Amino acid sequence: MSRVATTWTIGVLVLLWVPIVLLAAFSFNEARFATTFTAFTLDWYVRLFEDRELRGILVNTLVVAGGSALLSTVLGTMAAMGLRGTFAGKRVAAGLVTLPVMIPDIVLAISLLVLFRAGGIPLSLGTALVAHTTFNLAYVAIVVSARAESLDPSLEAAAMDLGCTPTQAWFKVTLPALAPAIASGALLAFTLSFDDFVITYFTTGPGDGTLPVKIFSMVRHGISPKVHALATLILTGSVVLIVLARALAGTPKEVRT
Amino acid sequence: MNDRRWWLFPPIAWLLVFLALPVAVTASKAFSAAGVEALASPTTWRLVGVSTLVAAVTTAACLVAGYPVAWCISRMPERRRRWVLFLVVLPFWANLLVRTYALMTMLRPFSVLDTWFAAVFGLWHGWLPFMVLPLYNAIEKLPPRLAEAAADLGAGPAQVFFKVIVPATMPGIVAGCVLVFIPVLGAFATPEMLGGAQAFMAGSRIQLAFLSGRNPEAGAAMTLVLTAITLLLLWGYRRVHRSEGLL
DSSP states (O other): OHHHHHHHHHHHHHHHHHHHHHHHHHTTBSOSSOSSOOOBOOHHHHHHHHOHHHHHHHHHHHHHHHHHHHHHHHHHHHHHHHTSSOOTTHHHHHHHHHHHHHSOHHHHHHHHHHHHHHTTOOOSHHHHHHHHHHHHHHHHHHHHHHHHHTSOHHHHHHHHHTTOOHHHHIIIIIHHHHHHHHHHHHHHHHHHHHHOOHHHHHHSOTTOOOHHHHHHHHHHTOOOHHHHHHHHHHHHHHHHHHHHHHHHHOOOSSOOO | OGGGGGGGHHHHHHHIIIIIHHHHHHHHHHTSHHHHHHHHOHHHHHHHHHHHHHHHHHHHHHHHHHHHHHHHHHTSOHHHHHHHHHHHHHHHHSOHHHHHHHHHHHHGGGTOTTSHHHHHHHHHHHHHHHHHHHHHHHHHTSOTTHHHHHHHTTOOHHHIIIIIIHHHTHHHHHHHHHHHHHHHHTOOHHIIIIITTTSOOHHHHHHHHHHSOSOHHHHHHHHHHHHHHHHHHHHHHHHHOOOSSOO
8 A cells, every 4th residue: 555655656746847857958958849858058048148028027027026025025914913813803804815825816817907907007017016916915924824823922912011012012022033934925925926927917018028928928939948948947946935935934833835 | 902903904905905896896897788698608608617627627636646645745754754745845836837838848749739638637737736735734634543443443445545534634635626626717827838729718718808808798707707616615615624724
């Protein structure tokens, strides 16, 4: 039984990772249309960096990811703070806060698109930033709340007994205790925004694409090692960010999505 | 400590304006003349049916593939367990589009691209981690001697599994199924890239309705149907699964 399960697990892991490894390998392949590896080259990466348009798109991506990470970290932390403890209506409030994680991307994207159109707001990087903040807020709230719930509320009370105002107690006791979780949430938000395709695709202006949107349109023109290279870079970037975010959050007892 | 609830005002206000309001406006568009026409059209419901079927097949495939994986990980020594879990979860955080693109590259030589098979395979690949994590959390909580006890009492291996293990890990199974089913139901990029014209799902219909600009009301109607199914599932899920955390 356990041997079968082990073999099965190895098989599933191989299936999960083979395409990713192949993609990375072929981004260093010299031949353009080959299904076999001919010779090692960094040429595709060089071409990538020489692409002016791509640099503009990278800036767009970073602006949206940075802006929405900042905004959603503030809003998400506030949500986590407000959801501590038990109170009437907590289930409804928690349900609303986590809803952006649960609904399909396309529902959030289209609903916002409809709202922007109804309000006569032209699509731009700004509208994409608003959309990203909406889903990121939920992720930050979940990450910070996991930490906030385990925080001893008597710490804050003790600080106030010792003469702190509630504001001082929050900044001197609660915030430092939550800081790793907040930083982890911010990194997560940045990564999710950096990686998002569906929501950006529908809520950004025609000239304001981000990297995943660019990949989508490049794929329509056929697979090329240049896309391989771009995809590999994005992948490496997000993996580094995620490892960093996890290290900051510490190792929780229970694994969460 | 009622003043603590003031924290909730800004985020809730944001979500009301940028989540609740847009959904309400979309619903109102769906109930316009053109929207109602789309809601009444069999084409809409055929697509909803197709998407539901694809989501159900993908969910089942993830469950079958994911259960042994979650089981195996939960029986590993602590250090290795963390590494293998990390290997399972990491692709989930890696860009979905990039992963789908990687699958395109891998599947190309097998000439299965632009088929339903490729689309479902891509969806399975994309959402498997969503299944494994909740399963793992449920299996890990099982008392290690539970299976032994059932066997001592005379249950065969199949009976142990279906009568003891499966019911005991049901919360994880339900959570995993909900977490896979919902996003796959509204999937757009993966079936579009891997399944081509053959794998035309609700998401593609919505995209076409809005970006071709011809019939946004029909797109709003389809979006409303997806929203309704999602909310219904989440409502049912929250009724059976009461967790102390946010998720």
